[in-house]
Amino acid sequence: MDQIKLRAAELEVELTPAIGGRISQIRHRQCASFPDLLIDKKLWESRARARTITSSGIEGPGSSDTGSLQWGCYPMAPWPGRIADGRFSFEGNSFTLPANFGSSAIHGTAFAEPWTVVSSSEREADLEYPLGEAWPWRGKVRQSVEVSENVLALTLEIHAEPGQRFPAGAGWHPWFSRRGGNPRVEVKSSEYFETDEELIPTGRLVRVHDSSDLTESPTLDDRRLDQVYANPIWPIAVEWHDLRIEISASTNASCVCLYTPPEGFCIEPMTCAANAFNAGGDARAFGAAVVDSNSPLIVRSWMRFWPR
Numbered sequence: 001m002d003q004i005k006l007r008a009a010e011l012e013v014e015l016t017p018a019i020g021g022r023i024s025q026i027r028h029r030q031c032a033s034f035p036d037l038l039i040d041k042k043l044w045e046s047r048a049r050a051r052t053i054t055s056s057g058i059e060g061p062g063s064s065d066t067g068s069l070q071w072g073c074y075p076m077a078p079w080p081g082r083i084a085d086g087r088f089s090f091e092g093n094s095f096t097l098p099a100n101f102g103s104s105a106i107h108g109t110a111f112a113e114p115w116t117v118v119s120s121s122e123r124e125a126d127l128e129y130p131l132g133e134a135w136p137w138r139g140k141v142r143q144s145v146e147v148s149e150n151v152l153a154l155t156l157e158i159h160a161e162p163g164q165r166f167p168a169g170a171g172w173h174p175w176f177s178r179r180g181g182n183p184r185v186e187v188k189s190s191e192y193f194e195t196d197e198e199l200i201p202t203g204r205l206v207r208v209h210d211s212s213d214l215t216e217s218p219t220l221d222d223r224r225l226d227q228v229y230a231n232p233i234w235p236i237a238v239e240w241h242d243l244r245i246e247i248s249a250s251t252n253a254s255c256v257c258l259y260t261p262p263e264g265f266c267i268e269p270m271t272c273a274a275n276a277f278n279a280g281g282d283a284r285a286f287g288a289a290v291v292d293s294n295s296p297l298i299v300r301s302w303m304r305f306w307p308r
Contacts, residue, residue, distance in 0.1 A: 002016075002017070002018060003015060003016055003024065004017065004117065004120050004125050006120075006122065006123055006124065006125060006145065006146075006147045007122065007123070007147065008122075008123050008147040008148050008149050009149040009150065010028055010029040010030050010149075010150075010307075011026075011027070011028055011029075011147050011148075011149065011150060011151075011152065011305060012025075012026070012027040012028075012029065012147075013025070013026055013027075013145065013147050013152060014026075014027075015125055015127075015145060016041075016072065017114065017115045017116070017117050017127055018114045018115075019041075019068060019072075019112060019114075020068055020072075020074040020075070020110060020111040020112050020113060020115070021074070021075060021110065021115030021127045021129055021143050022072040022073055022074035022075070022111070023038070023072055023073040023074075023145065023174075024038070024040055024041065024071075024072045025037075025038050025040050025072070026038055026073070026152065026303075028243065028305050028307060030307035031242050031243050031307055033180070033241075033242060034177070034179035034180055034181075034240070034242075036177065036179075037176060037177060037179070037243075037245075038071070038072055038073060038174060038175055038176060038177060039070070039071045039072070039175040039176070039177050039263065039264045040071055040072060041067070041071050041072065043071070043177070044067050044070050044071040045067065047263060048067060048070075068111055068112035069101070069106070069107065069111065069112075069173075070175065071175050072174075072175060073172055073173065073174035073175065074107075074110075074111040074172070074173050075108075075110060075111070075141065075143050075156050075170065075171075075172055075173075076107045076108045076110075076111065076169075076170060076171045076172065076173055076268070076270070077108045077109075077110050077129075077141045077156060077158055077168070077169075077170045078108055078109065078110075078131060078135060078139075078141065078158050078166070078168045078169065078170065078291075079107075079108050079167075079168065079169045079170075079272075079276070079277065079288065080107060080108065080169050080170060080171035080173075080257075080268065080270040080271070080272065080274070081106065081107065081169075081228070081257065081270065081272075081273065081274025081275065081276075082101065082104040082105070082106050082198075082199060082200060082274045082275055083097060083104060083105045083106075083274075083275055083277055083278070084103075084104060084198065084200045084275050084278060085099070085103050085104065086098060086099045086103070086104065086105035087278075088167075088277035088278050089278075090166065090167050090277065091165075095136050097109075097134065097135075098134050102198075103198070104198070104200075107173060108170075109131065109132070109134040109135050110129045110141055111173070113129060114129075115127040115128060115129045115143070116128045116129070118142075123146060123147050123148065124144065124145065124146040124147075125144070125145050125146075126142065126143070126144050126145075127142070127143045127144075127145075128140055128141070128142050128143075129141045129142075129143075135166075136166070137160060137161075137164045137165075137166040138160070138161040138164050139158065139159050139160040139161055139164055139166070139291070140158075140159050140161075141156065141157065141158050141159075141170075142155075142156070142157040142159065143155065143156050143157075150304060150305045150306070151302060151303070151304050151305070152302065152303040152305075153300070153301075153302050154172060154300065154301045154302070154303075155298065155299070155300045156170045156171075156172070156297075156298070156299050156300075157296050157297065157298045158170055158291055158296055158297040158298075159291070159293075159296045160291045160292050160293050160296070161293060162293045163293070164292065164293065165290065165291070165292040166290070166291055167276075167277050167288040167289070167290055167291075168288055168289050168290070168291045168297045169270065169271045169272035169276055169277075169288045169289065169297075170270070170271050170297055170299050171253070171257075171268050171269050171270030171271060171299070172268060172269055172301055173266055173268050174266060174267060174268070175264050175266055176238070176264055176265050176266065176267070177264050178220075178263075178264060178265065179240050179243075181240045181241050182219045182220060182221060183219070183220055183238050183239060183240050183265065184217045184218065184219050184220075184237075184238070184239040185214055185217065185218070185220055185236070185237070185238050185258070185265070185267070186214060186215070186216070186217035186236060186237040186238075187214040187215065187229055187232055187236050187256065187258060188215055188232060188233035188236075189208065189214075189215070189229035189230060189231060189232040189233070189256070190207060190208055190215070191205040191206060191207055191208065191229070191230045191231070192205070192206055192208060192212060192227045192228060192229045192230060193205060193206075193227070193228045193230065193255075193273050193274075193286075194206045195227075195274075199226060199274070200274065200275050201228070201273050201274055201275055203279070205230055208229075211223045211225065212225065212227060214258070217237065217239070220260055220265060222262075223260050224260060224261065224262075225258045225259065225260045226257075226258075226259050226260075227257065227258055228255050228256070228257045228270070228273050228274060229255065229256050229257075229258065230254070230255060230273075230286065231254060231255075232255070232256045234247070234248040234249055234253075235247055235248040235304070236248075236256060236267055238267070239308075241308075242307060242308055243305065243306070243307055243308060244305075244306040244308060245303055245304065245305055245306070246303070246304045246306070247267055247269065247301065247302070247303055248301065248302045248304070249269040249299065249300065249301040249302070250298075250299055250300040250301070252271050252289075252297075252298075252299055253269040253270060253271055253299055253301065254270075254271065254272065254286050255269075255270045255271075255272065255273050255286055256268060256269050256270065257270060257274075269299070269301045271288075271289060271297065271299050272286050272287060272288045272289070273286040276288040
């Protein structure tokens, strides 16, 4: 498993292009007690063995790496979140995607597939992934990862080949470790998407309340969230005992998903809500972009690290 290491000052980032073009680890050397910020593949595998987790329904297209959804920080493209039953319509035609999470198609086609390294240096790497068999249209996804002192900058681009036109969404899915502590998370958003029993948005926005209200930077404790917040005011802040991270994104990142299972937590900037390809033009559903050869989808995100 070839890796690329980027470093600037005390910030170090490891990439694993062969498994979804993902960031496999982020380290900040000033946080000596718990320098590793992400759940990595080794940690996930050890926990999976301990819990005898099966691989049913958690698999990328054509991949045998059944844990690819559950570690590191991977790009979600050409859509984030779930697509109900893997089915959607676009410009009068119906399409079916491979189901890879129960009956849903989740987090795009790229998270488990190999990416090509276009270029790399001490501080920056550019990767590329061709949209292929699991996606009805031809195109490619590009990702740039760049580190500077205390900042990790990410860019995702979805491009269509000439003559191709398709819906698209993008985002990132970082798996933060709880690092031996109880982190505080601040999300300045007053509404989140109501979902049905399959966690598919209904199109209705609900006011935050009780455990879903993260506006005052509460500790996560035993909150078990899997919710997409609408129109967050960036940055989103995370604090442990020795570190603060501020996560920002470009203005077209209109949503953020908070997922907080016991083993970690995920803060996922996204350009659209789950199931957006089935939004039918409903603005409340924060629908997908439309990409053609002249109009790529480009989204950016930044993580700023403040050791305390």
